[in-house]
Amino acid sequence: MTPRTLFDKVWDAHAVLTRDDGQTLLAIDRHFVHEGSFHAFGMIDHAGRAVRRPDRTYGVADHYVPSHDRRRPIADPEVANMVEMLRANTARHGIRLFGLDDPRQGIVHVIGPEEGLTLPGLTIVCGDSHTSTHGAFGALGFGIGASEVSHVLATQTLWQRRPRTLRITVDGAPGPFVSGKDLILSIIAAIGAGGAVGHVIEYAGSAIRALSMEGRLTVCNMSIEAGARAGMVAPDDTTFAYLHGRPNAPTGAGWDRAVAAWRDLATDAGARFDREVRLDAADIAPTVTWGTSPETAVPVTARVPDPSAEPDGRRRAQIVEMLDYMGLAPGVPLAEVAVDRVFIGSCTNGRIEDLRAAAAVLKGRKAAVPGLVTPGSTPVKAQAEAEGLDRIFKAAGLGWGEAGCSMCVGMNGDLVAAGERCASTSNRNFPHRQGQGARTHLMSPAMVAAAAVTGRLTDVRRLMEGA
Amino acid sequence: MTPFVTLDAVAAPLPVANVDTDQIIPARFLRKPRSAGYRNFLFADVRKAGFVLDRPEWAGAGILVAGPNFGCGSSREAAVYALVDAGIRCVVAPSFGDIFAGNAGKNGLLTVTLPEATVGGLLDRLAAAPGARLAVDLPAQTVTEADGTVHAFGIDAFRKQGLIDGRDDVDVTLAHAATIAAWEATDRDARPWV
Structure with missing residues (x-):
């Protein structure tokens, strides 16, 4: 069998059908919506369509929530309306909401991993460009616009053209106070803000392997700032240790079966990438x-x-x-x-x-x-x-x-x-x-x-x- | 959505790289309904004196020609709404943010990708001849300058047909509902942890 990349494996496993013109109907495992998704709810309501998989859709109040005095009503009526529209839309369609007063509430790209909703090998989308964050777990996560959000709400799928692949290998030992943020800022400086347009990045190398899940999340988060469709890191023991025992992670025999499958996601030896970039972590200083x-x-x-x-x-x-x-x-x-x-x-x-x-x-x-x-x-x-x-x-x-x-x-x-x-x-x-x-x-x-x-x-x- | 087939319009030059969607429409307007008039929010914070779209020579511009990586950053589809509601139906650039380009195709806004040198020449000529028009022909995949110079461009066949038809992708997809359901049933056994 032809050696495949991590991305190839996740993509192939979610291809419901591929047309002659190169478009693939990609199945979506997790869909996060937030306050800004009101346009998309309006579109499905206008067309009289139902949410196909409310059980795979999660609402998160994060963009407009106040940083202080949460027990008081939100002063700005337009801001308050954004939070309220999310509550009403998710309630009406039977979607689980991590709302303003939920003890599990937070930024969508923080709570997905925290709740064990973000798992290796999943396809994850959200109407937010930083959905690339979830790739730290070996998931394919990417941001979409309102029309695509409405499409996922109605069908739990998306039409996509297969992106190109770019492997960025960072080897070597970073110096003191050089974090995942310094790595990704240096990567973006090296390839440019549009350097990865049309590509999915796989981050590899000893400096990436050595990062904690938090560090990998920071790196994958900013993939979009290099123009990438997504950024991914192959799941390993660091990933599994983070996920074990999380609320929505599998348990018991199901956990063992999942981990065995997740270990197979890593890029095969000899798999081909469309582009390769290499950096030495020892060359990277604290960055601004x-x-x-x-x-x-x-x-x-x-x-x-x-x-x-x-x-x-x-x-x-x-x-x-x-x-x-x-x-x-x-x-x-x-x-x-x-x-x-x-x-x-x-x-x-x-x-x-x-x-x-x-x-x-x-x-x-x-x-x-x-x-x-x-x-x-x-x-x-x-x-x-x-x-x-x-x-x-x-x-x-x-x-x-x-x-x-x-x-x-x-x-x-x-x-x-x-x-x-x-x-x-x-x-x-x-x-x-x-x-x-x-x-x-x-x-x-x-x-x-x-x-x-x-x-x-x-x-x-x-x-x-x-x- | 409004179909896009051909367009003959004034083309405004914006010789800037990495025009992000925060610039195209600042975050504070995203809480407004579309009916609030998104054209008023277009480039709201970067419209300094002499901004190209405010100059009389480029009044009524329907095409924007810009630098590489246009529409990078935030996934806000409102950036497309602001352009379309302001009368811009086509953006020509050496490259586009992927999410922006996808959003554009679903809202009747054509993104034309041409080589950087070609766009550079266009920007120079448009700046030198304020108010010059470009003719865009999507079925033929060409952009034609006032002097007759033709630039051919490539575009994904699915996106092209969707623009020409003004298609709603959800209708296309729902025709495959049985295939989706069959995929879901198989996947449930293969990956019970999802």
Whole structure:
């Protein structure tokens, strides 16, 4: 038999039928909906269609939920309406909802794994581009738009053209304070924000294998920032140890049978990828972005680029535009750039390991600037509080909020003010993303914590020297 | 959805790479119903003085020509709604975010992928001749410039036919309901843990 990749195996197992024109009808195992899915519910209601598999559909309130004062009604009526429409739509169609007051509530890409709903070999979709996150378990997870959400609601399938495959191998040992976030930012810088368009990435190599599930989730989460359809990591003992005993994971003999099948998902020796990219983890330093695309990631020891060094006219103009938006002068060392605010959280870096990494830097220190820490889920919040991490954040002077998307996208009103510079663990530094005129620098939780302490972009390795 | 067959329209140049969907429609408008007028939200935060779509020369533009990786980022289909509701029925670029391109095809917005050098030339000529038109022929898979220069483009056959027919994919799929049910029955035995 022809050797197959992890992606090939998951794709082939879900191909209900393939047409002569190359389109495959792909069966969907898990479908997550959130507040923004109201357009899609409207479409199936308008057409008079039922939800085919409410038992495989899960509602999650995350994008619009408040970070504070959850016992009080949401003040903004439009925001309140978004949360209410999700409740009403899921109730009407018999869909399980992880709602505002649910103790399991959180960001969809955090609670899928936490609940054991995300399992190896599954196809998982959601009307959210960061659905690539779930690939950390060897699932095929990808984001879809509202029309496709309505299609999945009505049919539990999607028409897709088979994407190309790209293997990114990261070998070697990363240095101190180099996390999954630094790996993925460096990968995006290497291949570009559109570098993986039309591809599914498989992350391989010893540095990926050595990552915890949290680290792998961070890496797969930002696959979309390189343009990839999805990102995947082959399931292994780290994966199985994370999943064992999770609420929706199989149990007993069913668990053993599942694990045996999951072990067979790994890419066969000799399987062919359409493209291959290799990086050495030893070359990767704690990383920050300087511009308004995640591809502008550089080592924190670097300087702001000089557009006059760019020979291509359009690219030069774009660098000038980005520096103007970001309020940065060419040639300035990044580690001298003052920040106004910090944000720790999001589907990229809102898991317990992320909060521990930030707390380890902040412990016994004070933040020089204001900031907000929001856990990725209510269970993560409870775990963090049990470990005393919330007290470290509060003692440092940072806010401690409830679980949700919060300041990554600002839909719930957690916004960065115009002109303010924010060191953020989130995934997008697009212009106006965290608020109109907001300036975002992406980095790891430890790096954001270091920026909080000094009030400027900071090499966390230097801050922690001799500590 | 409104079918797309041919289009002859003013083409506006937007020589920017990685135009993300947050720029196309900022997050704060996503809580609005479509009836609120999504055309008013298009590029709301990046429409500085002299923005191409606000200049009289490009009034009524129906085509946007942009840099690579147009529509990257968030999966928000509202980005397509904002473009379509503002009268843009075709975007020409060297590459597109995959989710955006999929959303476009389901809403009567044609995404035309042409080589970067070709798009670069188009951007230069459109900027030099404000208000110039392009003629797009989807069945023939061509974009024709005012001087008669023809650029052929490739497109997925399923997406092409869906645009020409204004098709609802769900109807196509529901015709396969028995095949889907049979697949589900087999899969239940193969993967009982799902």
